[in-house]
Amino acid sequence: MSVALIDLAAGSPAAAARALGAAFAGNGFCAVTGHGVPAPVQEAAFAANRRFFALPESVKTRWHIDRSPQRRGFDPVGWQALDPERPPDLKESFYLGVEAIGPNQWPDEGLVPGFRAACADYARHMEALARRLMTLIEMALHLPRGHFDAFMRAPICTTRLLHYPPRPAAIAPGQLGCGAHTDWGAISLLAQDDAGGLQVRSAGGDWEDVAPIPGALVVNTGDMMQRWTNDRWPSTLHRVINRASGRERYSIAYFFDLDADAAIEPLASCVDADHPPRYAPITAGEHLAEMYRRTTVNA
Numbered sequence: 140m141s142v143a144l145i146d147l148a149a150g151s152p153a154a155a156a157r158a159l160g161a162a163f164a165g166n167g168f169c170a171v172t173g174h175g176v177p178a179p180v181q182e183a184a185f186a187a188n189r190r191f192f193a194l195p196e197s198v199k200t201r202w203h204i205d206r207s208p209q210r211r212g213f214d215p216v217g218w219q220a221l222d223p224e225r226p227p228d229l230k231e232s233f234y235l236g237v238e239a240i241g242p243n244q245w246p247d248e249g250l251v252p253g254f255r256a257a258c259a260d261y262a263r264h265m266e267a268l269a270r271r272l273m274t275l276i277e278m279a280l281h282l283p284r285g286h287f288d289a290f291m292r293a294p295i296c297t298t299r300l301l302h303y304p305p306r307p308a309a310i311a312p313g314q315l316g317c318g319a320h321t322d323w324g325a326i327s328l329l330a331q332d333d334a335g336g337l338q339v340r341s342a343g344g345d346w347e348d349v350a351p352i353p354g355a356l357v358v359n360t361g362d363m364m365q366r367w368t369n370d371r372w373p374s375t376l377h378r379v380i381n382r383a384s385g386r387e388r389y390s391i392a393y394f395f396d397l398d399a400d401a402a403i404e405p406l407a408s409c410v411d412a413d414h415p416p417r418y419a420p421i422t423a424g425e426h427l428a429e430m431y432r433r434t435t436v437n438a
Contacts, residue, residue, distance in 0.1 A: 148173025160279030167375035222318025303388035317379035322361035324396030399424030
């Protein structure tokens with residue numbers, strides 16, 4: 140699949156907003172360059188990602204997500220099934236959230252040197268980019284500047300380090316690296332290595348590859364944006380298949396999920412006589428909690 144490639148540093152903000160709006164109204168995905176996240180910041184976060192997942196399983200479980208009231212930390216292969224109709228996902232990950240909202244579990248500095256500093260720096264840059272994108276989204280939806288400010292005073296953003304081990308020779312029928320799912324928040328920003336494997340479902344129902352683009356971040360709309368736009372911008376199904384022979388796959392997903400008490404309902408500009416509201420109001424926190432419950436194995 141050829142997703143739109145948008146250079147945020149080229150042209151005017153209005154032009155970037157139009158390009159984002161067209162991409163989100165299409166398949167809900169685009170890739171952005173000129174995003175202002177320095178390459179060394181991304182490289183340090185990926186290095187931290189690789190160092191943590193190189194630890195023995197018995198060590199990684201010291202920071203198991205079940206030990207955290209905020210549901211942050213390490214979740215092993217098989218902990219989650221993002222597509223509940225399929226076997227558990229062949230991935231492991233490490234969740235990090237906003238410290239001001241609740242404490243993270245941080246691996247010991249002696250075991251994973253630089254982990255906390257690298258991940259915190261990465262999250263700061265990604266939040267700044269997400270807020271910049273939300274301003275462009277306001278323009279794309281013809282909303283007044285600052286319309287979304289009330290929904291992101293203390294957003295419950297999540298950084299998720301992801302590791303997909305080499306695909307085993309024997310797997311359960313239908314088992315994937317990451318099952319088909321939509322993202323749950325407003326927008327998601329994904330950095331991926333060059334292993335490939337991300338697929339997006341087209342309007343015709345086919346699964347199409349989204350090839351990695353050096354230096355670019357993949358951006359897509361989530362469930363809350365679909366609710367806001369009354370289905371004008373879809374929250375599109377996507378999945379991961381780690382097909383590269385003998386290759387490990389690493390990625391970092393950043394989810395911009397708004398304030399926990401933010402009430403999400405269709406925007407007035409996306410509702411008219413021909414397009415009545417399709418969603419009842421729901422808070423961001425309620426939606427996220429329900430989706431975690433649905434996708435956690437044995438929850």
